[in-house]
Amino acid sequence: MTAEKKEVLLSVRDLQVVFGERKNRFVAVDGVSFDIYRGETFGLVGESGSGKTTIGRAIIRINPVTKGEVLYKGERISGKISRELDKKITREIQMIFQDPMASLNERAKVDYIISEGLYNIGHFSPEERKRRVEQALLDVGLLPEFASRFPHEFSGGQRQRIGIARSLIMEPEFIIADEPISALDVSIRAQVLNLLAELQRKRGLTYLFIAHDLSVMRFITDRIAVIHKGVIVELAETELLFRHPLHPYTQALLSAIPQPDPISERKKVLKVYDPSCHHYEEDPPFWEEVEPGHFVLGNHQEMEGYRAAVAQD
Amino acid sequence: MAEHPSNVILSVQDLDVKFNLRGRVLNAIRGVSLDLYEGESLAIVGESGSGKSVFTKTFMGLLDQNGVIAGGKILYNGQDLAKYKKEKDWLKIRGREIAMVLQDPMTSLNPLKTIGYQIGEAIAIRHGLRGKALKEKVLECLRDVGITEPERRYHQYPHEFSGGMRQRVVIAIAVACGPRILICDEPTTALDVTIQAQILKLLKELKEKYHLTTIYITHDLGVVANVADRIAVMYAGDIVEIGTCEEVFYDPRHPYTWALLSSLPQLGVKGQELYSIKGTPPNLFQEIKGDAFAPRNPHALKVDFKARSPYFEVSPTHKARTWLLDPRAPKVEPPEHISQLRKQGGGLSHDC
Numbered sequence: 001m002t003a004e005k006k007e008v009l010l011s012v013r014d015l016q017v018v019f020g021e022r023k024n025r026f027v028a029v030d031g032v033s034f035d036i037y038r039g040e041t042f043g044l045v046g047e048s049g050s051g052k053t054t055i056g057r058a059i060i061r062i063n064p065v066t067k068g069e070v071l072y073k074g075e076r077i078s079g080k081i082s083r084e085l086d087k088k089i090t091r092e093i094q095m096i097f098q099d100p101m102a103s104l105n106e107r108a109k110v111d112y113i114i115s116e117g118l119y120n121i122g123h124f125s126p127e128e129r130k131r132r133v134e135q136a137l138l139d140v141g142l143l144p145e146f147a148s149r150f151p152h153e154f155s156g157g158q159r160q161r162i163g164i165a166r167s168l169i170m171e172p173e174f175i176i177a178d179e180p181i182s183a184l185d186v187s188i189r190a191q192v193l194n195l196l197a198e199l200q201r202k203r204g205l206t207y208l209f210i211a212h213d214l215s216v217m218r219f220i221t222d223r224i225a226v227i228h229k230g231v232i233v234e235l236a237e238t239e240l241l242f243r244h245p246l247h248p249y250t251q252a253l254l255s256a257i258p259q260p261d262p263i264s265e266r267k268k269v270l271k272v273y274d275p276s277c278h279h280y281e282e283d284p285p286f287w288e289e290v291e292p293g294h295f296v297l298g299n300h301q302e303m304e305g306y307r308a309a310v311a312q313d
Numbered sequence: 314m315a316e317h318p319s320n321v322i323l324s325v326q327d328l329d330v331k332f333n334l335r336g337r338v339l340n341a342i343r344g345v346s347l348d349l350y351e352g353e354s355l356a357i358v359g360e361s362g363s364g365k366s367v368f369t370k371t372f373m374g375l376l377d378q379n380g381v382i383a384g385g386k387i388l389y390n391g392q393d394l395a396k397y398k399k400e401k402d403w404l405k406i407r408g409r410e411i412a413m414v415l416q417d418p419m420t421s422l423n424p425l426k427t428i429g430y431q432i433g434e435a436i437a438i439r440h441g442l443r444g445k446a447l448k449e450k451v452l453e454c455l456r457d458v459g460i461t462e463p464e465r466r467y468h469q470y471p472h473e474f475s476g477g478m479r480q481r482v483v484i485a486i487a488v489a490c491g492p493r494i495l496i497c498d499e500p501t502t503a504l505d506v507t508i509q510a511q512i513l514k515l516l517k518e519l520k521e522k523y524h525l526t527t528i529y530i531t532h533d534l535g536v537v538a539n540v541a542d543r544i545a546v547m548y549a550g551d552i553v554e555i556g557t558c559e560e561v562f563y564d565p566r567h568p569y570t571w572a573l574l575s576s577l578p579q580l581g582v583k584g585q586e587l588y589s590i591k592g593t594p595p596n597l598f599q600e601i602k603g604d605a606f607a608p609r610n611p612h613a614l615k616v617d618f619k620a621r622s623p624y625f626e627v628s629p630t631h632k633a634r635t636w637l638l639d640p641r642a643p644k645v646e647p648p649e650h651i652s653q654l655r656k657q658g659g660g661l662s663h664d665c
Contacts, residue, residue, distance in 0.1 A: 194586050
């Protein structure tokens with residue numbers, strides 16, 4: 001992808017999400033901004049409680065936005081919007097959930113689970129609906145016969161495929177995948193990741209991929225944003241981030257990836273991120289591009305170090 | 314460790330475990346033998362359904378009601394645990410001799426009792442302590458597993474702890490009774506990567522401090538490179554390959570081990586398809602003929618479908634159950650990822 005051809009599909013501007021009131025007020029996401037280009041896979045990494053899922057849910061309008069806005073194809077989709085727009089984005093933005101054991105209705109047949117969304121967007125004849133369900137099942141590598149079964153008859157990997165089929169049937173353009181492989185076995189993970197990559201190639205989908213594990217991200221994403229306590233601390237193209245991880249939190253995340261290599265694993269020094277290593281009282285941090293396509297949060301003193309680290313290579 | 318094969322702490326011989334499910338018989342463990350050496354840390358790796366959890370549950374008498382040990386022996390301290398029937402017998406083993414850390418810290422703690430009570434419960438039974446002495450011991454346990462402010466934490470409930478902290482509490486309970494063997498069943502699967510690394514470090518430290526023998530059960534080979542001395546790879550209720558950590562990572566011999574290693578996303582190259590194992594694990598309700606992995610194995614030989622392979626020894630510590638190691642077998646090159654790993658190991662490979 002060249003720079004000129006990039007078209008912004010989704011844009012998050014200064015997003016803030018607050019839960020609770022007064023004493024229980026908790027700022028889950030604070031001042032987050034990023035753009036997602038059409039056709040790319042944008043990764044959001046952070047530990048549990050960092051607010052990465054909240055951002056995903058705010059985009060799809062499950063969590064209300066307290067400040068800032070979300071633009072989809074240039075239109076604001078956060079806050080109050082018209083009915084038509086609401087209908088449109090419900091169709092075009094879909095979500096895949098983390099735990100395939102919990103995200104499927106145990107009492108409904110696969111047929112209904114997958115086509116539930118279709119009931120809301122228009123009148124489909126039973127034949128048309130059936131045809132679409134079969135197509136969606138085939139697309140994710142399952143057999144059309146499975147439509148008449150219940151979720152408990154499937155393994156974890158197959159259930160996750162059903163979850164993916166459910167989002168595909170709406171013919172979305174943008175999919176939010178919230179830790180789609182965390183609950184799966186390693187061998188099944190590979191299958192699901194390959195499926196997601198293949199669907200992207202075939203349909204030109206755009207993904208927002210949320211995960212806590214950077215090793216998976218390297219394989220699937222084009223750009224990654226690292227989020228800590230509701231604030232994005234580093235954003236870069238995937239390879240740049242792995243080559244020059246600048247922010248100490250990114251470095252801690254990278255050092256925690258287990259490597260399938262006993263010799264280097266035993267030598268490894270685990271980095272632990274301690275937020276008190278920053279001196280932000282007198283010199284507040286700012287957001288800057290240290291090399292093309294690589295942004296990081298830091299104050300003047302840190303920024304010097306970051307620039308030096310990048311220049312060294 | 315593997316260098317002192319004399320100190321076998323637990324020896325499993327030809328173990329068979331069967332489950333009765335609605336009138337049908339499922340062969341969960343099919344003739345597994347394993348020696349566990351004192352002070353080592355062994356990792357058992359396999360997909361879900363490979364029988365790795367069931368295998369270790371037999372050591373503690375925790376099989377479900379419909380499961381039976383149909384054959385074989387589990388020798389511990391000169392006694393055959395496979396013959397134990399009564400709960401009374403098991404209570405001497407459980408917790409005191411062999412303890413377990415379960416996968417999900419959200420479900421393995423009682424949400425209605427304080428953390429202090431839950432740790433104290435085990436200690437009171439084991440050491441017969443009461444009152445102040447008991448509390449002192451509990452606080453010591455909490456400090457041991459790296460929980461700060463133990464005095465305050467003592468009176469808190471599980472919901473006030475984060476996932477990683479909760480797993481530390483579970484570990485504290487397991488270690489509190491001074492067991493000799495600690496079984497960790499997917500101890501980090503439910504946790505974040507950063508927390509995972511910390512928990513593994515903690516388990517390693519505790520192992521040194523209390524001279525524990527540890528068994529890790531996991532589906533993720535990447536996790537165990539750091540913690541395991543030896544690795545056993547399980548598939549369809551059988552150990553298909555066992556060797557030291559270096560041997561299994563740098564010189565794997567069984568096609569299933571190749572497949573497991575190749576599918577790690579850490580080894581993936583962007584833009585290329587990630588390696589994935591085709592097909593599904595075999596149905597254990599039916600008797601398995603030959604090598605259980607053969608139908609999914611691109612390198613399968615004809616003999617793999619007919620006869621079960623014996624163990625072939627690669628080195629004194631490394632053996633694998635595959636016909637590929639038979640002298641008569643054609644030479645099969647392992648997949649690309651494996652050769653790459655072998656290079657990282659640098660000259661560890663023996664004769665290929």
